[in-house]
Amino acid sequence: MTDTDFKRLRISRADGIATITIDNPPVNVLDVPLMSEIRSFLLSVRNDPDTRVLVFQSADPEFFIAHVDMTLIDEPHAFDEIAREAPEGLNPFQAFGELLREQPQVTIVKLVGLARGGGAEFVAAADMAFAAEGRAGLAQCEALMGITPGGGATQYLSSRMTRGRALEVILGADLVDATTAESYGWINRALPASELDGFVDRLARNIAALPEGVIAAAKRALPPEDLRDGFKREHEAWAGLFELPAAEKLIRSGLKTGAQTREGERNLESLLRTLKV
Secondary structure (H helix, E strand, O other): OOHHHOOOEEEEEEOOEEEEEEOOOOOOOEOHHHHHHHHHHHHHHOOOOOOOEEEEEEOOOOEEEOOEOHHHHHOOOOOHHHHHHOOOOOOHHHHHHHHHHOOOOEEEEEEEEEEEOHHHHHHHHOOEEEEEEEEEEEEOOHHHHOOOOOOOHHHHHHHHOOHHHHHHHHHHOOOEEHHHHHHHOOOOEEEOHHHHHHHHHHHHHHHHOOOOOHHHHHHHHOOOOOOHHHHHHHHHHHHHHHOOHHHHHHHHHHHHHOOOOHHHHHOHHHHHHOOOO
């Protein structure tokens, strides 16, 4: 695919940096088409020596990636094609995060707006993440739908913060502001919204301008942790809960009550806490 072939991504390139703007209205839900386009883009630049840094941002100032599409509960085979391409031992959501985590380029998330569930896992899978104070938020709210995270969060969070804080995030299921996310280690830094663009642009340009071989050497010296055993435990925990009646009932009720609408997503945790099993 060329950069102009994507329908949910806008790609711009300059000075070794590819900026990927996610644009999947109404709330940038992580549905099959969006996941497929991001995968296709990552694979297309994997061996491109002229692309050194990938910066992900959102066209929507309120939502980065909302979460995995909840309507997929009615499409059990929607991820079959992606699943066939996933490495052995990983479910499609884990494979998606690992594709990003193993990208040879430096991957940076510029977080303005909300990222929950699979969106928050995407943020955690990136090499670096910087968020706008007062405008960005992260949440692993799966517990409110009767499940646990199934796309890498249990492992990514455990490598970024203490076990107690990871359990707080997963079981507390609250929206975490950028400043708290920084103090927990979920993101690199929380910055004033007016400074975020300039900071990320300067960092990306400085990295892209490094002498040939430096980025690759640094990423070899700091390889991603091998999380395969943890992914297996995560998938078993998630899949076991997903098969129970409570998960289906809560997800369907959430959709009926306003999940995946702009209004419902602004206060999704409060919405989900009103639901009864």
